[in-house]
Amino acid sequence: MFSTHILLPNQIGASGGAAAGVLISILCILLCKRRRTKNHSPSSIHLVRDSRFETHYVDTQLSSADYKTHIFSYAELDEATDGFSPSQELGDGGFGTVYKGKLRDGRIVAVKRLYENNYKRVEQFMNEVDILSPLRHQNLVSLYGCTSRHCRELLLVYEFVPNGTVADHLHGPRACEGVLTWPIRMQIAIETAEALGYLHAVEPPIMHRDVKTNNILLDAGFHVKVADFGLSRLFPTNATHVSTAPQGTPGYVDPEYHTCFQLTDKSDVYSFGVVLAELISSKPAVDLSRCRNEINLANMAINKIQRSELAQLVDPTLGYDSDWVIRKMITMVAELAFRCLQHDGDMRPPIKEVLEVLRAIESVANGAGEDEEIDVGVKDDAGMPSNSAALSPNSVTHKWVSRSTTSNISE
Known part of the structure; x- marks a missing residue:
């Protein structure tokens, strides 16, 4: 009536080995996930959501204390320039096209859109941010911010200067x-x-x-x-x-x-x-x-x-x-x-x-220099005016010769 099933020693060993293998695999997966959570990507790029639930990147290198650079989302600058409309174009340069835009806070800006997002362009992009971010001078254009260097497009945002070049x-x-x-x-x-x-x-x-x-x-x-x-x-x-x-x-x-x-x-x-x-x-x-x-x-x-x-x-x-x-x-x-x-x-x-x-x-x-001679000639190492007529003329209305200038400067 009753059937008795006896497990042989080799069957017991195979079952135990399979169970142990599954357990080890589960432990490895959990350990990897834990490490990934603890040690985030070295690029320091964090995916976050703003109040409008728009996914964008925050570049902690560009927004660090060393740069003090505002990071704009692509969507904000796309909106500011009417989708980079040709009617908003201010001009073309060697590295990109510049567009006029209006930010959400009402500021009028110039947005430079780099032509290609390759290694060389990223390098130039980072170089300009690196150079301009700490500078403050009334005769230098101000950098308001940029997109992340990992954004779909490299965009730089400057103050708008209205009177052309x-x-x-x-x-x-x-x-x-x-x-x-x-x-x-x-x-x-x-x-x-x-x-x-x-x-x-x-x-x-x-x-x-x-x-x-x-x-x-x-x-x-x-x-x-x-x-x-x-x-x-x-x-x-x-x-x-x-x-x-x-x-x-x-x-x-x-x-x-x-x-x-x-x-x-x-x-x-x-x-x-x-x-x-x-x-x-x-x-x-x-x-x-x-x-x-x-x-x-x-x-x-x-x-x-x-x-x-x-x-x-x-x-x-x-x-x-x-x-x-x-x-x-x-x-x-x-x-x-x-x-x-x-x-x-x-x-x-x-x-x-x-x-x-x-x-x-x-x-x-203004009349201040009317009766005095203003020296614009070459000076010697001591900072004194040179007496060599061959190097500096008293006036460009008198013929003279320069020893250091050839007639064919790079063309």
Whole structure:
């Protein structure tokens, strides 16, 4: 009636082994989950939900005390720019498109949308955030924040500067307005030099590496806001140069940097010399419609100065031929531009000295410097004016020769 089932020893061993294996597997799974919860991803990116239940990333590196940068969600900036509408476009640059936007708090902003989200773009994105976040200067554009570097798109949010760029007003779509009088151009030169002087003086120093009229914005009062720090470099304290592949915009790149791959503070000075030449002439830094040896404005300016042909370089609408004070000021700015454009970086003045000279030149308009000679010539190592006529002219209206400048600066 009753059936008796006897387990053999080998059956008992197999059943016990299977049970032990299942138990060990469960324990391993629980241990892994515990470790994952305790040791979160090293990227420090946390997925959270805001009050609108919109999932977004919080980048704790960018929002740390070192950066003090506000992190915007993509949805907020998409809304601010009407879905990045073409009607909101302010302009295109080498690395992205800039859109006008309005934040939820009512602020009008400029949103830079980088073209590609690859490693190089992330590096430039982080570089600009790193450079701009701690800086505070009235002549530098303010960074309001950005998206996380892990966001679907890399977006930078700046203060909106309403009056376009210096390039727009000198030789671009707004040149016909004729609003950049000589006093305003002097103001632009001084304020740009002040911004560069600030960058070169902070610790560690910052080399902009892309100083050009397209990166000098103007507010409603035509005050300067230097922008676009994507190529900028933090400079090691007490270093004379940084060895790096040349980057920048054709027509503005320091020829010594281009040849020797050595970035110095004088590289920004060279680029600023091109800006001074543009302010004098209203001509673009590069123009393929000009004759071969004048395609590059730096070449053109140097040649005109050496040949005592400054009048052929100067924008005739500035009053060079009709106003003696303006003529004197433009002549001195041309002399300063010549120094900045020297092929040998050691022959260029530091930006601090450039600023001092510009302020002295501006005093001529106020009558303070009318009866005194303002030295814009090359100084020796002791800071005293050089007596060498071959290196510094008394006036660009007299012919002279520079030993350090060739007729063909990088084109």
